[in-house]
Amino acid sequence: MAELPDKATAFIDWYLAVVDAANLTDKRYGVKGMNVWTPYGFLARRHLDEVMVREIEATGSSPVEFPALIPANEFAKEKEHIKGFDAQVYWVTKGGLSDLDIPLVLRPTSETAMYPIFALWVRSHRDLPLNVYQIVNTFRYETKTTRPFMRVREIHFFEEHTCQVDEAAADRRVRSNLDAFSQMAKALALPYVAVRRPEWDKFPGAAYSIAFDIPVGTGRTLQIGSVHHYRENFSRPYGIQYEDSDGAQRFVHQTTFGLSERLIGAILAVHGDQKGAVFPSAVAPYEVIVIPIPSSGPEPGPEATAVEVAERLRAKGLRTHLDAGDERPGAKYYRWELQGVPVRLEIGRREATSRTATAVDRLGRKAVVSLDRLESEVEQFLGDYDRALFDRALAKFREEFRVVTSLDELKGFSHVAVLTWCGSEECGHAVETAIDGGLLGTPESELPLGLANPDRCISCGKVGDVRWALAGRPL
Amino acid sequence: MAELPDKATAFIDWYLAVVDAANLTDKRYGVKGMNVWTPYGFLARRHLDEVMVREIEATGSSPVEFPALIPANEFAKEKEHIKGFDAQVYWVTKGGLSDLDIPLVLRPTSETAMYPIFALWVRSHRDLPLNVYQIVNTFRYETKTTRPFMRVREIHFFEEHTCQVDEAAADRRVRSNLDAFSQMAKALALPYVAVRRPEWDKFPGAAYSIAFDIPVGTGRTLQIGSVHHYRENFSRPYGIQYEDSDGAQRFVHQTTFGLSERLIGAILAVHGDQKGAVFPSAVAPYEVIVIPIPSSGPEPGPEATAVEVAERLRAKGLRTHLDAGDERPGAKYYRWELQGVPVRLEIGRREATSRTATAVDRLGRKAVVSLDRLESEVEQFLGDYDRALFDRALAKFREEFRVVTSLDELKGFSHVAVLTWCGSEECGHAVETAIDGGLLGTPESELPLGLANPDRCISCGKVGDVRWALAGRPL
Numbered sequence: 001m002a003e004l005p006d007k008a009t010a011f012i013d014w015y016l017a018v019v020d021a022a023n024l025t026d027k028r029y030g031v032k033g034m035n036v037w038t039p040y041g042f043l044a045r046r047h048l049d050e051v052m053v054r055e056i057e058a059t060g061s062s063p064v065e066f067p068a069l070i071p072a073n074e075f076a077k078e079k080e081h082i083k084g085f086d087a088q089v090y091w092v093t094k095g096g097l098s099d100l101d102i103p104l105v106l107r108p109t110s111e112t113a114m115y116p117i118f119a120l121w122v123r124s125h126r127d128l129p130l131n132v133y134q135i136v137n138t139f140r141y142e143t144k145t146t147r148p149f150m151r152v153r154e155i156h157f158f159e160e161h162t163c164q165v166d167e168a169a170a171d172r173r174v175r176s177n178l179d180a181f182s183q184m185a186k187a188l189a190l191p192y193v194a195v196r197r198p199e200w201d202k203f204p205g206a207a208y209s210i211a212f213d214i215p216v217g218t219g220r221t222l223q224i225g226s227v228h229h230y231r232e233n234f235s236r237p238y239g240i241q242y243e244d245s246d247g248a249q250r251f252v253h254q255t256t257f258g259l260s261e262r263l264i265g266a267i268l269a270v271h272g273d274q275k276g277a278v279f280p281s282a283v284a285p286y287e288v289i290v291i292p293i294p295s296s297g298p299e300p301g302p303e304a305t306a307v308e309v310a311e312r313l314r315a316k317g318l319r320t321h322l323d324a325g326d327e328r329p330g331a332k333y334y335r336w337e338l339q340g341v342p343v344r345l346e347i348g349r350r351e352a353t354s355r356t357a358t359a360v361d362r363l364g365r366k367a368v369v370s371l372d373r374l375e376s377e378v379e380q381f382l383g384d385y386d387r388a389l390f391d392r393a394l395a396k397f398r399e400e401f402r403v404v405t406s407l408d409e410l411k412g413f414s415h416v417a418v419l420t421w422c423g424s425e426e427c428g429h430a431v432e433t434a435i436d437g438g439l440l441g442t443p444e445s446e447l448p449l450g451l452a453n454p455d456r457c458i459s460c461g462k463v464g465d466v467r468w469a470l471a472g473r474p475l
Numbered sequence: 476m477a478e479l480p481d482k483a484t485a486f487i488d489w490y491l492a493v494v495d496a497a498n499l500t501d502k503r504y505g506v507k508g509m510n511v512w513t514p515y516g517f518l519a520r521r522h523l524d525e526v527m528v529r530e531i532e533a534t535g536s537s538p539v540e541f542p543a544l545i546p547a548n549e550f551a552k553e554k555e556h557i558k559g560f561d562a563q564v565y566w567v568t569k570g571g572l573s574d575l576d577i578p579l580v581l582r583p584t585s586e587t588a589m590y591p592i593f594a595l596w597v598r599s600h601r602d603l604p605l606n607v608y609q610i611v612n613t614f615r616y617e618t619k620t621t622r623p624f625m626r627v628r629e630i631h632f633f634e635e636h637t638c639q640v641d642e643a644a645a646d647r648r649v650r651s652n653l654d655a656f657s658q659m660a661k662a663l664a665l666p667y668v669a670v671r672r673p674e675w676d677k678f679p680g681a682a683y684s685i686a687f688d689i690p691v692g693t694g695r696t697l698q699i700g701s702v703h704h705y706r707e708n709f710s711r712p713y714g715i716q717y718e719d720s721d722g723a724q725r726f727v728h729q730t731t732f733g734l735s736e737r738l739i740g741a742i743l744a745v746h747g748d749q750k751g752a753v754f755p756s757a758v759a760p761y762e763v764i765v766i767p768i769p770s771s772g773p774e775p776g777p778e779a780t781a782v783e784v785a786e787r788l789r790a791k792g793l794r795t796h797l798d799a800g801d802e803r804p805g806a807k808y809y810r811w812e813l814q815g816v817p818v819r820l821e822i823g824r825r826e827a828t829s830r831t832a833t834a835v836d837r838l839g840r841k842a843v844v845s846l847d848r849l850e851s852e853v854e855q856f857l858g859d860y861d862r863a864l865f866d867r868a869l870a871k872f873r874e875e876f877r878v879v880t881s882l883d884e885l886k887g888f889s890h891v892a893v894l895t896w897c898g899s900e901e902c903g904h905a906v907e908t909a910i911d912g913g914l915l916g917t918p919e920s921e922l923p924l925g926l927a928n929p930d931r932c933i934s935c936g937k938v939g940d941v942r943w944a945l946a947g948r949p950l
Binding site: 026028029030031034035036037038039042043045046062063064065066067068069070071073074086087088089090091092093094095096097104106113116117120121132137139141143154 | 501503504505506509510511512513514517518520521537538539540541542543544545546548549561562563564565566567568569570571572579581588591592595596607612614616618629
């Protein structure tokens with residue numbers, strides 16, 4: 001097996017090599033940027049979906065599914081939105097052997113599919129809030145370089161769409177989404193920063209956008225999700241209004257919350273190392289791999305003990321795979337490390353005799369677990385692993401930010417820049433030019449950097465009404 | 476509320492009314508035949524998917540997901556298959572603002588998406604069997620009348636695709652699929668018959684097809700799933716071959732197994748009645764609805780007791796909904812019966828005082844459950860309900876078949892016809908003409924009809940090599 005490229009100095013090469021080596025996707029499909037979810041990759045995705053479903057349903061959101069095809073006339077109703085998307089949508093123009101009367105757009109996102117129906121569902125203030133979400137695939141005719149999970153043309157997508165009585169209620173829904181995301185990110189052991197995007201980088205049609213960014217080394221960042229407040233920008237063209245308790249007709253205020261398979265890319269990018277992928281237990285296709293080390297001798301030997309261990313852990317609900325194949329144990333260790341399994345249980349003659357298993361986690365920490373207390377000890381070992389994984393990620397996360405005090409420092413900057421900004425578009429663009437990247441926006445949560453109050457704008461020098469902002473080079 | 480049309484005499488009207496009244500889908504979307512999965516309908520679908528996933532994974536099949544778009548050149552490789560589908564596919568011809576070099580088909584089924592990749596995955600006999608499945612949406616430009624769940628243009632679809640070493644192994648996989656389906660149908664309380672389709676009604680590209688049919692009244696039938704043996708019909712054009720242990724290159728034999736949201740239509744059609752939908756507990760969006768009947772008096776009264784009951788049942792893993800709204804109890808009973816919830820728990824003053832709940836199942840059977848043994852008694856009540864539901868369905872199923880001994884009897888026949896057939900296409904078509912419907916094929920399992928050996932063909936009168944066959948009018 002070839003060694004992986006160096007993560008620190010050749011991140012993209014390393015990333016692509018890990019995705020291949022861990023067998024998470026097959027890129028050889030006949031349409032560029034549309035990849036095959038292999039069984040192993042699909043399981044990671046299934047468990048990611050479970051995390052998203054659990055957290056969003058805990059906030060009172062209901063699952064729905066709207067059609068994938070959107071009639072051209074509905075698609076065109078919100079002008080900013082269509083401007084933002086029309087260069088990157090797929091068009092269905094033929095059905096069977098004839099041209100369609102009205103061409104159909106393969107959904108790039110579902111505002112324009114959902115909102116004509118929302119206008120039918122929402123009649124009275126008693127119908128509000130309407131909080132629904134769907135997990136579907138979306139399609140974007142991506143012209144930039146595609147990369148598995150990070151930028152693809154068929155995207156596994158989570159989108160919540162809500163209707164609220166007014167702007168304040170919609171603001172509260174945005175906050176609720178930020179909280180839900182913090183729970184999801186915790187399960188994925190992903191430190192991130194929530195950033196209010198500048199005006200010129202909002203979602204097409206949004207009043208404001210808050211995005212979740214993670215640093216991925218040398219000043220690059222990856223947006224891993226976003227929440228948008230639409231005010232009445234869509235409800236007016238789509239006619240989503242309700243009769244209030246005072247009898248007045250009012251337009252709803254809307255919000256959306258979007259996530260995608262990019263979270264799998266983020267997990268790989270943040271946790272992966274020179275040995276391959278590293279999965280937090282919440283999304284790991286298998287949480288535990290059980291490997292017998294064959295030897296002859298009295299029964300029950302390693303194989304029978306491994307079968308017992310795997311069955312007991314499965315009965316406890318732990319996703320456990322028994323690798324009883326005829327490869328050498330070392331080759332198995334190597335492969336399952338590459339594939340990022342959190343915990344490996346080795347069972348040789350010594351373990352079978354002493355009724356133990358040797359546990360090794362993906363961070364290389366070892367423990368001997370007693371089969372008497374197998375289930376509880378493995379669960380504890382997994383919990384410790386997840387905490388250690390998060391701690392390691394948080395330590396790296398903190399190192400990726402640096403405060404800068406002049407535009408000159410931004411040239412070739414190899415960290416995410418933390419800087420002071422007056423809020424003007426002019427100064428924002430000056431920062432973007434200086435760093436050859438983007439002004440990510442203003443943090444919505446405190447950064448773990450012990451910052452003082454901001455004083456003067458890094459660009460124009462203005463004092464007062466100055467805020468902290470982040471700048472980096474989005475991947 | 477308007478009464479439902481009569482199921483016996485106006486089945487289709489009744490069906491459409493039930494789908495609407497139970498709020499399972501919204502048909503007002505802007506593309507005909509593409510419907511919205513409402514929250515309630517989506518939950519039924521989620522639980523249906525869980526049944527399919529559980530049973531297919533128990534047979535060693537792994538989940539995958541292939542792209543929704545198929546390049547035109549791959550789509551055209553198997554000639555019978557493309558002939559069977561080209562009049563009903565959607566074509567993507569534009570990406571962004573320009574025409575695509577190679578048009579893309581929105582998958583109507585995934586043979587042509589998967590098999591070029593299978594050719595890469597299968598190298599050696601050690602890679603076999605390859606058993607994978609996906610649950611995705613497929614798209615068909617349907618020209619017949621569309622009906623929710625039964626015939627739609629965007630179809631929620633289950634498809635297993637397998638590669639086997641030879642024809643016998645593929646035959647065994649077909650049998651394994653038939654067994655898996657029998658488990659699924661049991662969970663759905665659906666009696667069905669597995670029928671080997673005649674040559675002229677095979678899936679495009681299949682060597683043979685076995686379909687699952689259910690009678691839906693007055694001689695009509697609904698195909699609710701199918702299993703196909705492809706032999707080498709696809710593996711040759713797609714080059715899916717392996718090196719056998721003797722060093723020879725051999726083409727794999729393939730099978731597929733297809734199911735869809737039509738199973739929800741089947742559940743409605745079979746179990747539904749004049750009060751609305753009726754769900755078996757395995758797929759019911761809610762298994763239990765808890766309804767407090769408000770009254771003033773000492774605490775804990777009905778409301779507090781209902782909260783306790785709902786929380787305890789949820790903790791036990793039962794899908795439980797507490798309906799504490801301010802409608803009259805009678806209106807709630809009516810609505811949840813319409814929506815097909817298996818068990819209703821009524822809690823009034825009397826129940827709160829005596830620490831009981833009055834349980835009523837969707838078949839109208841009553842019991843008093845003690846809160847001391849709430850969880851176990853409700854589980855038992857649900858189990859009894861599922862068995863009674865199946866028994867009721869089986870009794871109706873048996874009544875829908877009638878043996879006929881002459882073609883004359885088939886004119887305007889109001890049952891599924893059981894007849895003797897020599898196997899010739901000519902006699903098959905004679906049957907189809909006589910019944911103004913289809914020869915469904917030959918049953919693969921014994922029919923619950925106590926049939927003797929078949930004697931002579933109903934059409935040509937030939938004796939010997941004669942088999943039982945079914946004929947009906949597919950919906």
